[in-house]
Amino acid sequence: MSDKFIDIQQVAQSFKTKKGPFLAIRDINLTVAKGEFVTLIGHSGCGKSTLLNLIAGLALPTQGLLLCANREIAGPGPERAVVFQNHSLLPWLSCFENVYLGVERVFGASSKSTGAPAETKPQLKARTDAALALVGLTAAAHKRPNEISGGMKQRVGIARALAMEPKVLLMDEPFGALDALTRAKLQDELLDIVARTHSTVVMVTHDVDEAVLLSDKIVMMTNGPAATIGEVLTVDLARPRSRVELADSARYLGYRKAVIDFLYTRQGHVEKVV
């Protein structure tokens, strides 16, 4: 497999505002290998989410090129599934139906690219059940999103994304709105799921511990506007990782310190930069 599963070349993105164009990110060069877990970290407004939206295809870059599996990213698609920050489940559908919606679209019709035939309804239902089982929500399958907790909603969001068997899982601060204990639990679950599915993940976060715990590579971004990649830190910790054992591992603490140094010493003075 290619080392450059996702290949971002000289990407810049600006937005039109009333005061003229606003350059959000510039000169972004990044590659993500297959099966790699990459986190984007930086202060608010540094364009992390902008970059993620570009990879998702929800926005198109004003300059540069984004490739996924050697094909240009021209729009959103199920091979690059997104877990949204606010889960974005459809409130009028049950958890099962929310997941099924994506499964049906991806596997319910015969695939042009792989030639796979359309799957039958029982097969689609089995896929949906399996995805819900993966995140431990079999019991809540027929509940509506407003009947379950925030952590459970986020897990449904992850199940919906994973059920489509995406090439890349894109996560936009997926645990940002959760309390610390739920967040830790979901991080552990995510580690477990990623280990089993060998997913390629790009995740936006502003939590240093989350970044070090989960990532193979931490992409640290400078402050916006006109943000770019300041530094890329390779996290060389053996998997499976356990948060309890890592808590006093010198290397873990070293990585943690490196990220904190970048964020609060070199990029700490947001006001001065702006």
Place this chain on the structure above:
Amino acid sequence: MVSAVFHSPLAAPDANAPSATGVATQPPALPAAVPSSTPGRTPVSWGAPGWSLLPPLVGLGLLVLVWEIVSVVTKGSIPSPWETWLQAVHLFSDPFYRKGPNDQGVGWNVLASLQRVALGFGLAAAVGIPAGFLIGRFEFLSRMFNPLISLLRPVSPLAWLPIGLLVFKGAHPAAIWTIFICSIWPMVINTAVGVQRVPQDYMNVARVLNLSEWKIFTKILFPSVLPYMLTGVRLAVGTAWLVIVAAEMLTGGVGIGFWVWDEWNNLNVKNIIIAIFVIGIVGLALEYALIKIATAFTFEEVKA
């Protein structure tokens, strides 16, 4: 409007803050069973049987009292509540009689009006709701029709009546046309606003899942627009019921509005007052039914 008097009894149980007058209704031995949002005070639950009916009954009593005073002051040219009640009992003992085209029971008149409203409103829904979806979905159509809607919406529906008479050459279709034109605007506008306010997050989900246009419509657009649409429907039915009375006064024939005008020509004030109550009660029933439908299909609170 008379219907406003009928709205207040519904709203009253919620609007009244707990006061000390009903302490005796609460069994003191069961403090845990008392549903209370303010611990430390013994609240009066206006929802308790018996008490829930009191505020609306006081309101109705006040209406009857004012009516009686007006009746006395005008020396009987406005009939008293009791006389009107007797007349109503007489009238409703046989609501479905027919003695020629201009003398039919009040039941037939109400049904005739409801039929016109249903036809005009149904046509307006059939045109207005799809139009609202299109205007909401496509920027071009929105810019194209917004000036037209802004221009035509404030026009009194009755101003359309002569056009209807001219085009359709008959009082009955002209009345339906008037209902159509007055009830289409709230449905077009509310549906369009609903479509424009579909959360971007949901549309992003649709884009990432690469849903077909049909799936987007049935699974995302329609369910999220439904509350807005039903509000539009509710406003439209309310307006239609207001307008039909006035339209029928002008067109004649059978209908509650014509009946009011006919009784005015007969100087039968008791029947006019009865008609006012009938119009109010039917309007209230329509509103209530639509709120029930709206809550059944809505995932947020229906804003009344």
